[in-house]
Amino acid sequence: PVNRSEEIQTARLGLPVVGEEQKIMEAIHNNSTVVIWGATGSGKTTQLPQFLFEAGYGNPDSPNPGLIGVTQPRRVAAVSMANRVSQELGQYSDKVSYQIRFETTVSNKTAIKFMTDGILLREIADDFSLRKYSVIIIDEAHERSVNTDILIGMVSRIVDLRKSMSEENPSVKPLKVVIMSATLRISDFTHNTSLFRQGPPPLVQAEGRQYPVTVHFARRTHRDYVEEAFNKVSRGHRKLPPGGMLVFLTGQNEIRQLSKRLKQAFKPTQRGDTTQAKVQLSANDAPLEAEDLELGGTEMSPADHEDDDSDMEITGLDDPEEEDDGFDLGEDAMDSSTKVHVLPLYSQLPTKEQMKVFEPPPENSRLIILATNVAETSLTIPGIKYVFDCGRAKEKQFDLFTGVQSFQIGWISKASASQRAGRAGRTGPGHCYRMYSSAVYEGDFAEYTDPEILRTPIEGVVLQMKSMGLHSVINFPFPTPPSRHGLAKAEKLLQNLGALSGDGRVTQIGRRLSTYPLSPRFGKMLYIGHQHGCMPYVIALVSALAVGDLFVTENQFNPTASPAKKKNDDDDSDDERKKVYTNADRLEDTEREQRTKDFARVQRLFSKHDDTSDALRYLSAICAYAYAADGDAFSEKMFLRAKAFKEATQLRRQLTDIVRSNSPGLVGDYTARLPEPSLKQLKALKQIITAGFIDQVAIRADLAPIPPEIPRTPRRAIDVPYLTLFRSRSDGSAQDDVLSRAVFVHPSSLLAKLSPKEMPQYLVYSHLQQSSAHNIGSEQQPKIR
Numbered sequence: 001p002v003n004r005s006e007e008i009q010t011a012r013l014g015l016p017v018v019g020e021e022q023k024i025m026e027a028i029h030n031n032s033t034v035v036i037w038g039a040t041g042s043g044k045t046t047q048l049p050q051f052l053f054e055a056g057y058g059n060p061d062s063p064n065p066g067l068i069g070v071t072q073p074r075r076v077a078a079v080s081m082a083n084r085v086s087q088e089l090g091q092y093s094d095k096v097s098y099q100i101r102f103e104t105t106v107s108n109k110t111a112i113k114f115m116t117d118g119i120l121l122r123e124i125a126d127d128f129s130l131r132k133y134s135v136i137i138i139d140e141a142h143e144r145s146v147n148t149d150i151l152i153g154m155v156s157r158i159v160d161l162r163k164s165m166s167e168e169n170p171s172v173k174p175l176k177v178v179i180m181s182a183t184l185r186i187s188d189f190t191h192n193t194s195l196f197r198q199g200p201p202p203l204v205q206a207e208g209r210q211y212p213v214t215v216h217f218a219r220r221t222h223r224d225y226v227e228e229a230f231n232k233v234s235r236g237h238r239k240l241p242p243g244g245m246l247v248f249l250t251g252q253n254e255i256r257q258l259s260k261r262l263k264q265a266f267k268p269t270q271r272g273d274t275t276q277a278k279v280q281l282s283a284n285d286a287p288l289e290a291e292d293l294e295l296g297g298t299e300m301s302p303a304d305h306e307d308d309d310s311d312m313e314i315t316g317l318d319d320p321e322e323e324d325d326g327f328d329l330g331e332d333a334m335d336s337s338t339k340v341h342v343l344p345l346y347s348q349l350p351t352k353e354q355m356k357v358f359e360p361p362p363e364n365s366r367l368i369i370l371a372t373n374v375a376e377t378s379l380t381i382p383g384i385k386y387v388f389d390c391g392r393a394k395e396k397q398f399d400l401f402t403g404v405q406s407f408q409i410g411w412i413s414k415a416s417a418s419q420r421a422g423r424a425g426r427t428g429p430g431h432c433y434r435m436y437s438s439a440v441y442e443g444d445f446a447e448y449t450d451p452e453i454l455r456t457p458i459e460g461v462v463l464q465m466k467s468m469g470l471h472s473v474i475n476f477p478f479p480t481p482p483s484r485h486g487l488a489k490a491e492k493l494l495q496n497l498g499a500l501s502g503d504g505r506v507t508q509i510g511r512r513l514s515t516y517p518l519s520p521r522f523g524k525m526l527y528i529g530h531q532h533g534c535m536p537y538v539i540a541l542v543s544a545l546a547v548g549d550l551f552v553t554e555n556q557f558n559p560t561a562s563p564a565k566k567k568n569d570d571d572d573s574d575d576e577r578k579k580v581y582t583n584a585d586r587l588e589d590t591e592r593e594q595r596t597k598d599f600a601r602v603q604r605l606f607s608k609h610d611d612t613s614d615a616l617r618y619l620s621a622i623c624a625y626a627y628a629a630d631g632d633a634f635s636e637k638m639f640l641r642a643k644a645f646k647e648a649t650q651l652r653r654q655l656t657d658i659v660r661s662n663s664p665g666l667v668g669d670y671t672a673r674l675p676e677p678s679l680k681q682l683k684a685l686k687q688i689i690t691a692g693f694i695d696q697v698a699i700r701a702d703l704a705p706i707p708p709e710i711p712r713t714p715r716r717a718i719d720v721p722y723l724t725l726f727r728s729r730s731d732g733s734a735q736d737d738v739l740s741r742a743v744f745v746h747p748s749s750l751l752a753k754l755s756p757k758e759m760p761q762y763l764v765y766s767h768l769q770q771s772s773a774h775n776i777g778s779e780q781q782p783k784i785r
């Protein structure tokens, strides 16, 4: 038996799932596939693996010796849930491991393995029968990520396969599958007869959230939700009883912005006055300057004070808006000297930083976590009592018809909103403050988010499935099948890359491409990368391109002034806010200028081989990074994203190994530090890039076979219209209006620095992106990157 600590023992007994243990285990015993539905916090992720472990699964001497595999859609969940289960398992803590891309703790002791769903998919490619597992738990099935969907389709077939294998050979055991979901949005698969041919699998319900969460809607829905989050969280911190806060925003820029403001607003000063700090101070400012700045702060004009409606002393309880903000819980607020402990949580953050949110905050401080929707499901962050939900998320949208990809900020679904609220009730009763009105919630929120498979390019999925022998992708038991058009488009691209034959069979090239953990485009670049000794460069380049988002953008290191300074469009007050130029502002501006100069210098350095190729700039950066003695310091200095470079470097190693085992002799041992590429090699590299993006070519509009009328001569490079080889916009604009189909170079591209006359006739782009600003539904033409 497992010796659990008293504390863990008591906590487990309160979990709804534990109350259903017998029913659940019986269902698993009697069926090959079981679906478990239990609200967030009911104990699915932490308890199910333990039930199975205690029943002997994963024990080499039991009738079910194979591993207990648990998949998660996100890395941070795989790591943190493995840690938690390991803690709960007392003397068996070393039986629990995790594996995420590039990182694993799996050993020969492992019985329970947490992993991302991508890892398990790769394992299926290596062994379609998954013999090393006795049971697979697919967690968070309601999230409907592409990988989860495909996994569910795959395992439904693997269950059949293992069954027939075990009938022939008793040493092979049948596979058990447990699908877990926090919402009931699972009828898509439970009632899908192509998925479960023997009829729907049994559904075991573990009802009830652990602790009640009170939901407070806002009276009004502010458009500038970052500003609103600042106001709400500041007020909440002053008025609410002790307890951690979790704030949902949409992206890392917003998180940084809000984090900076909160830290400043609650920076302890000698007088213990926490509300006054409006000035911007960087950590290494000399004390003398700080004094100057405080002077600037006290001299704030009345106009500035009005601006600052986060200031309790001024707005106070008289403000009718605040009467029902839900912060008056009839308990005492925290001591007014309580500091804030603000931590970010988003997927680009290094794992070590992410794990900080699970540690207790310093004494006499309130934990405030600013998160994207990585915190929406799976994670339990101890001590979170208050959730602030902006109601939006940044989601990848993909136009299947045109291939235009965009990150749009849009309303979340009702199901997501309830997941977010659930975060507040995991370790005690809690409150969720929604920064939107109940009218918006009822009127504008969909019940559920569309499954990701309907919003993403699927050529990689199609190739992977075909090379696993699933030729007729269209007949694959997808929980939600992708559109016929999307499938056809993916096959077309794969044929263009030479990965599929005319009749849709995987070619030798295709087989090769599918061995890379990469989009087939990048696979193609590696496949032809051997000419002129280019292979090490192609590997480095592909690693950089595949990880993507390598550079800190200008907007990130010099964010546009805080939204409070801009005119607030949903604010009723008609007087335009005056900007008071303080010493602090002046200092800020000087710093900004300096950073802009440094940035330009760095960009010149990375584009020395070719000042028109963004891809080669990636190559220069990753090669330069390899020469740095201290990667983090180098990244900081060179405006690089350290985490992305670490990942790209790991990918370089991994790809080198794959290339070496695929085609011995093509590359030598992995060498991080490469000599400068020759001119011949640079030219070859550009051809190789083009081969990967063969279908993504654009021509300068004035050179098109039938040039459209261009009303004004473009004054900047980013105004020069291009036309894509394939139609790039699906909207209903009149057909003769060719210009409405035009695309433009993204301002972050090196090309944006050219004069309009220098713009190339043709260019190859990696993606089209619909730009979107803060606002939902903004309309702009796609930009090329």
Ligand code: ADP
Pocket: 015, 038, 039, 040, 041, 042, 043, 044, 045, 046, 047, 084, 182, 210, 358, 378, 379, 380, 381, 382, 425, 426, 427
């Ligand atoms: P589900 O998967 O059903 O959403 P979990 O198994 O993740 O639920 O969590 C069940 C409960 O276990 C939580 O509500 C919480 O009380 C407790 N718990 C989980 N992880 C932790 C943790 N890291 N620290 C403290 N308590 C935790």
Ligand code: MG
Pocket: 044, 045, 046, 139, 377, 378
């Ligand atoms: Mg869970």
